[in-house]
Amino acid sequence: MATRNRTVEFRKHRDAVKSVRAPLSSSASASSTGPVIEMVSLLPSNRSSYAPLSTEDPSTSRDAFTVGLPPSWVDDSEEIATAIQRARVKISELTKAHSKALMPSFGDDKEDQRLIETLTQEITSLLRKSEVRLKRLSAASGSSEDSNVRKNVQRSLATDLQNLSMDLRRKQSAYLKRLQQQKEGYDGVDLEMNFNGSKFGSHDDEFSDVGFSEEQMTKLKKSEQFSVEREREIEQVVKSVHELAQIMKDLSVLVIDQGTIVDRIDYNIQSVSTSVEDGLEQLQKAERTQKKGGMIMCATSLVIMCFIMLVLLILKEILL
Amino acid sequence: MVVTSSARDYINRILQDISGMKVLILDSQTVGVVSVVYSQSELLQKEVFLVELVDSISKSSESMSHLKAIYFLRPTSENIQFLRRQLASPRFGEYHLFFSNILKDTQIHILADSDEQEVVQQVQEFYADFVAIDPYHFTFHVPSHYIYMLPAVVDPSTVQRFCDRVVDGLAAVFLALKRRPVIRYQRTSDIAKRIAQEASKLMYQEESGLFDFRRMEVSPLLLVIDRRDDPVTPLLNQWTYQAMVHELIGIEDNKVDLKSIGKFPNDQEEVVLSSEQDPFFKVNMYENFGDIGMNIKRMVDEFQQVSKSNQNIQTIEDMAKFVDNYPEYRKMHGNVTKHVTLVTEMSKIVDERKLMSVSQTEQELACNGGQGAAFEAVTNLLNNESVSDLDRLRLVMLYALRYEKDSPVQLMQLFNKLASRSAKYKPGLVQFLLKQAGVDKRMGDLFGNRDLMNIARNMARGLKGVENVYTQHQPLLFQIMESIVKGRLRDVDYPFVGNHYQQGRPQDVIIFIVGGTTYEESRSVALQNANNTGIRFILGGSSVLNSKRFLRDLEEAQRVARSSTTVV
Numbered sequence: 001m002a003t004r005n006r007t008v009e010f011r012k013h014r015d016a017v018k019s020v021r022a023p024l025s026s027s028a029s030a031s032s033t034g035p036v037i038e039m040v041s042l043l044p045s046n047r048s049s050y051a052p053l054s055t056e057d058p059s060t061s062r063d064a065f066t067v068g069l070p071p072s073w074v075d076d077s078e079e080i081a082t083a084i085q086r087a088r089v090k091i092s093e094l095t096k097a098h099s100k101a102l103m104p105s106f107g108d109d110k111e112d113q114r115l116i117e118t119l120t121q122e123i124t125s126l127l128r129k130s131e132v133r134l135k136r137l138s139a140a141s142g143s144s145e146d147s148n149v150r151k152n153v154q155r156s157l158a159t160d161l162q163n164l165s166m167d168l169r170r171k172q173s174a175y176l177k178r179l180q181q182q183k184e185g186y187d188g189v190d191l192e193m194n195f196n197g198s199k200f201g202s203h204d205d206e207f208s209d210v211g212f213s214e215e216q217m218t219k220l221k222k223s224e225q226f227s228v229e230r231e232r233e234i235e236q237v238v239k240s241v242h243e244l245a246q247i248m249k250d251l252s253v254l255v256i257d258q259g260t261i262v263d264r265i266d267y268n269i270q271s272v273s274t275s276v277e278d279g280l281e282q283l284q285k286a287e288r289t290q291k292k293g294g295m296i297m298c299a300t301s302l303v304i305m306c307f308i309m310l311v312l313l314i315l316k317e318i319l320l
Numbered sequence: 321m322v323v324t325s326s327a328r329d330y331i332n333r334i335l336q337d338i339s340g341m342k343v344l345i346l347d348s349q350t351v352g353v354v355s356v357v358y359s360q361s362e363l364l365q366k367e368v369f370l371v372e373l374v375d376s377i378s379k380s381s382e383s384m385s386h387l388k389a390i391y392f393l394r395p396t397s398e399n400i401q402f403l404r405r406q407l408a409s410p411r412f413g414e415y416h417l418f419f420s421n422i423l424k425d426t427q428i429h430i431l432a433d434s435d436e437q438e439v440v441q442q443v444q445e446f447y448a449d450f451v452a453i454d455p456y457h458f459t460f461h462v463p464s465h466y467i468y469m470l471p472a473v474v475d476p477s478t479v480q481r482f483c484d485r486v487v488d489g490l491a492a493v494f495l496a497l498k499r500r501p502v503i504r505y506q507r508t509s510d511i512a513k514r515i516a517q518e519a520s521k522l523m524y525q526e527e528s529g530l531f532d533f534r535r536m537e538v539s540p541l542l543l544v545i546d547r548r549d550d551p552v553t554p555l556l557n558q559w560t561y562q563a564m565v566h567e568l569i570g571i572e573d574n575k576v577d578l579k580s581i582g583k584f585p586n587d588q589e590e591v592v593l594s595s596e597q598d599p600f601f602k603v604n605m606y607e608n609f610g611d612i613g614m615n616i617k618r619m620v621d622e623f624q625q626v627s628k629s630n631q632n633i634q635t636i637e638d639m640a641k642f643v644d645n646y647p648e649y650r651k652m653h654g655n656v657t658k659h660v661t662l663v664t665e666m667s668k669i670v671d672e673r674k675l676m677s678v679s680q681t682e683q684e685l686a687c688n689g690g691q692g693a694a695f696e697a698v699t700n701l702l703n704n705e706s707v708s709d710l711d712r713l714r715l716v717m718l719y720a721l722r723y724e725k726d727s728p729v730q731l732m733q734l735f736n737k738l739a740s741r742s743a744k745y746k747p748g749l750v751q752f753l754l755k756q757a758g759v760d761k762r763m764g765d766l767f768g769n770r771d772l773m774n775i776a777r778n779m780a781r782g783l784k785g786v787e788n789v790y791t792q793h794q795p796l797l798f799q800i801m802e803s804i805v806k807g808r809l810r811d812v813d814y815p816f817v818g819n820h821y822q823q824g825r826p827q828d829v830i831i832f833i834v835g836g837t838t839y840e841e842s843r844s845v846a847l848q849n850a851n852n853t854g855i856r857f858i859l860g861g862s863s864v865l866n867s868k869r870f871l872r873d874l875e876e877a878q879r880v881a882r883s884s885t886t887v888v
Contacts (some may be wrong), residue, residue, distance in 0.1 A: 013432035098763075145384070261591055269372070
């Protein structure tokens with residue numbers, strides 16, 4: 001993979017041309033002031049005008065460029081991009097929180113739950129907002145090239161967004177699965193505990209006639225409470241999966257399927273040019289029909305006028 | 321050393337260093353170069369949000385200074401003129417100019433002169449000047465392609481342009497591979513000789529600094545041969561997947577246009593057949609038609625299973641799984657539909673044109689002896705109403721190439737019959753083919769009947785029997801590759817250019833066919849490479865032929881030759 005950089009050569013020549021051009025233009029301006037003083041003014045003006053010109057020229061042209069602000073959709077697209085970035089960061093946080101929540105802990109893990117909930121909600125709302133904004137991107141009007149650019153920006157952002165939401169969903173379903181497994185596990189443990197307890201109970205039975213001990217009751221209550229909470233969590237996760245599926249469905253319209261004809265560069269160029277041609281043709285047709293309509297109106301009115309005049313003429317002949 | 325990946329790397333390198341929103345501007349040739357190795361979605365990933373042709377970008381003058389323009393063009397004078405005008409009143413914020421071949425100093429000067437506002441950031445040469453359709457197969461899409469059949473005096477400027485394009489392309493291939501080859505050519509072909517000599521001049525004299533890679537290994541070999549040494553291969557019907565699609569429908573830069581053969585839903589009008597992007601095609605592109613049918617059936621079964629499992633969604637988990645797999649599912653769906661459509665259409669054509677019996681006779685003509693039987697078979701097919709004009713013409717051509725000297729009388733009979741049967745083809749086309757590629761012009765042993773070794777081998781094969789009647793033909797290229805592997809390619813027939821001789825066995829061989837390659841030959845090269853003989857072959861051509869294109873070139877050449885003789 002050899003390459004050759006010709007920039008240096010190009011720059012050298014460009015600078016050479018510029019240094020030639022600068023005195024040339026100054027001499028041209030000098031000559032325009034008058035042919036008489038040309039000889040005299042050439043030398044001093046050359047030196048005096050050279051420096052400012054060479055520094056000023058590119059800067060003014062640069063300015064002229066930056067004055068043309070990019071269209072407003074560029075801001076939109078940047079906002080979406082930052083939102084995606086933020087969502088990405090949040091997702092990594094969420095992964096951490098997930099793994100933390102799944103770890104067996106003795107303390108109260110409500111804190112974790114709350115964190116996961118808020119994170120999930122934030123991410124989903126971020127994604128949803130970006131999606132809405134993404135749709136707006138194509139709504140603005142502009143030239144065909146500009147709208148093409150917009151469409152492509154939209155596509156690329158949509159792909160990003162879709163990947164992100166897929167990622168999130170995969171993580172969530174993994175979490176969900178683990179959670180359910182754990183729940184079953186807890187139930188198993190509970191059962192075992194109860195079993196043990198009852199065994200203990202039967203064992204104790206001989207000595208004292210107490211059904212469940214105080215301790216066991218509290219345990220049972222706790223585990224019940226625990227499972228209710230888990231249930232709620234699962235429901236929540238399921239809900240957000242639903243939401244994501246919706247987003248995904250909306251986005252799939254925008255995303256390009258890889259390996260298909262739509263994914264071909266030359267096909268896209270051709271389809272753009274044909275659609276432009278089609279537009280032109282339609283326009284010409286419209287123009288033609290419009291013209292034709294006007295012409296026909298004109299002609300018919302003229303014919304009618306002629307007829308009326310003829311009648312008037314005949315009437316005049318008859319009456320006089 | 322694979323041509324697709326080196327072209328891809330070039331495009332990657334062009335795009336990755338420039339940050340921000342970009343416009344990619346191509347010309348009619350580089351569009352093909354980029355399209356076969358890069359996809360729209362990959363471009364989007366690199367923040368390229370607009371792709372335009374160089375002539376249409378200069379039509380509009382709306383300022384888009386928030387975009388950076390990346391030009392990737394061939395260094396032709398038209399492109400330089402387009403650029404010059406664009407630089408005089410720039411529309412974009414920055415200009416990054418990449419050229420696919422060697423720039424002339426004067427061209428750099430013209431560009432530098434017009435860049436008054438200093439918007440150009442860099443000027444580079446990235447040598448991706450070939451259309452890499454398969455890992456071991458590239459093409460150049462040379463315009464006015466028929467010209468290689470005519471002697472240079474007929475139209476010197478067109479011949480010159482043809483040679484320049486080919487030499488430029490070959491230079492780019494070797495620059496991309498970072499090697500300087502030793503060059504051999506087919507002695508009997510003037511155009512092959514000319515191309516070989518011009519390439520050698522460029523690589524060893526004019527740009528010797530650029531081609532000096534200081535490698536100690538054995539130089540690769542560039543072998544330039546002429547299509548007319550093997551006129552049989554492009555005339556045969558094909559039965560392996562890729563070759564068959566090209567023969568019956570037509571492949572253009574890995575794209576198949578189905579609009580010409582019937583009505584299809586919108587997303588199936590044009591389909592992509594690329595070994596890089598389509599795993600099913602990659603596995604099956606060299607398989608024969610019968611096996612393809614079975615493999616497609618297997619794929620459809622698999623797909624049915626997947627779609628069945630997608631149908632019963634009851635639990636949330638099922639749903640989550642479905643949504644997860646949905647893109648994959650859609651992709652699979654598209655792929656299955658594509659291949660099924662292609663194969664159904666092709667089998668329709670096969671039935672319509674009675675290609676089974678036609679092809680059997682073709683293969684007999686190309687591979688086995690037996691003139692009497694062949695004559696009878698050809699006559700029968702000429703009389704058959706359902707055989708198309710195209711197939712009739714091809715049969716007569718094959719017969720003529722094979723039995724040119726043996727039986728002029730029977731040949732005349734066939735000519736007359738053909739003329740009375742199908743008036744569509746101009747008379748004299750077969751004779752023109754014989755004049756171009758007749759037995760006196762050919763050098764290689766096309767039908768394996770010149771020396772005793774080959775005759776013996778043919779007889780042995782006849783005794784052994786063939787696996788498949790329809791795919792028994794081996795292109796002449798196969799023999800050439802075999803003799804290269806064995807180191808038996810004769811210096812007399814394929815002389816070296818200049819005094820750069822081969823030391824030892826080459827590891828990489830690039831065979832360039834002036835006048836176009838066929839997919840049958842591409843298959844032969846791929847199979848040869850799969851054998852691991854220690855030599856890797858890459859096939860290149862000025863275009864990719866099927867029989868229609870070959871006949872069109874022939875007709876065009878005949879027309880030009882005729883008009884030039886009448887003028888003289």
